[in-house]
Amino acid sequence: MNHTPATLTVRALAKSVPGERRLFADLDLAVAAGELVAIVGESGVGKSTLLNILAGLDSSDAGAVSIEGVALGALDETQRTRLRRERIGFVFQAFHILPYLTLRQNVALPLALVSADAATIDARADAMLDAVGLGSRGDDYARDLSGGEMQRVAIARALVHRPALILADEPTGNLDPHTAGKVLALFADAVRQGDAAGVVVTHSRTTARIADRVLTLTAEGLKERHDD
Numbered sequence: 333m334n335h336t337p338a339t340l341t342v343r344a345l346a347k348s349v350p351g352e353r354r355l356f357a358d359l360d361l362a363v364a365a366g367e368l369v370a371i372v373g374e375s376g377v378g379k380s381t382l383l384n385i386l387a388g389l390d391s392s393d394a395g396a397v398s399i400e401g402v403a404l405g406a407l408d409e410t411q412r413t414r415l416r417r418e419r420i421g422f423v424f425q426a427f428h429i430l431p432y433l434t435l436r437q438n439v440a441l442p443l444a445l446v447s448a449d450a451a452t453i454d455a456r457a458d459a460m461l462d463a464v465g466l467g468s469r470g471d472d473y474a475r476d477l478s479g480g481e482m483q484r485v486a487i488a489r490a491l492v493h494r495p496a497l498i499l500a501d502e503p504t505g506n507l508d509p510h511t512a513g514k515v516l517a518l519f520a521d522a523v524r525q526g527d528a529a530g531v532v533v534t535h536s537r538t539t540a541r542i543a544d545r546v547l548t549l550t551a552e553g554l555k556e557r558h559d560d
């Protein structure tokens with residue numbers, strides 16, 4: 333057993349949505365540094381909601397989420413925002429890429445928010461764009477990108493500040509298999525070499541295959557899935 337404290341710890345988490353419909357109750361999860369966990373489950377079961385709670389973007393009805401030993405519930409909104417900016421990388425389903433910024437500016441955003449110096453920010457943003465195959469496109473505007481390109485920018489942006497916790501919702505959903513493979517490798521590297529904890533929600537078997545553990549979300553919580 334690994335005795336280092338987990339980067340992400342979730343205890344007895346419960347969430348219902350309006351209409352008294354329970355998504356999950358008593359959900360526990362621990363993800364260690366350097367570990368990549370995939371979460372699968374039927375559509376509408378609450379996977380995106382769970383990720384939003386882990387990121388402190390949505391609240392739970394009960395239970396606790398801790399990141400590097402810090403309980404999200406003990407922080408005020410400002411502290412939670414700071415923790416999110418500094419320690420979490422998030423790839424949303426809808427990307428949240430800003431169309432009127434260049435790719436470099438989009439990717440650099442997390443670094444700019446934690447106030448690194450301008451030269452470091454640009455160099456790091458360019459290195460990340462290069463890693464997702466968009467190294468020559470730093471000056472292009474995001475509004476001109478295809479869906480798959482936008483997804484790659486979202487991934488570069490999520491990893492640029494070397495977060496301790498990386499959360500991703502279907503990060504390869506719009507990508508062709510070749511690009512998806514490259515992006516997944518980048519993701520796995522960011523987790524394993526960057527000693528981050530990774531949680532990826534996916535319907536894709538390929539994505540699930542690169543994970544250290546695959547967990548299925550149901551109303552009863554998260555259950556370990558063993559592939560046959």
Ligand SMILES: Nc1ncnc2c1ncn2[C@@H]1O[C@H](COP(=O)(O)OP(=O)(O)OP(=O)(O)O)[C@@H](O)[C@H]1O
Nearest residue numbers: 349350355373374375376377378379380381382533
């Ligand atoms: N604020 C809200 N008000 C009402 N219903 C909500 C709210 N947020 C989420 N839901 C409902 O909760 C359920 C879970 O949504 P969620 O997006 O987390 O599911 P999911 O497992 O990620 O689904 P998918 O795989 O289709 O993306 C859905 O039925 C959704 O309509």
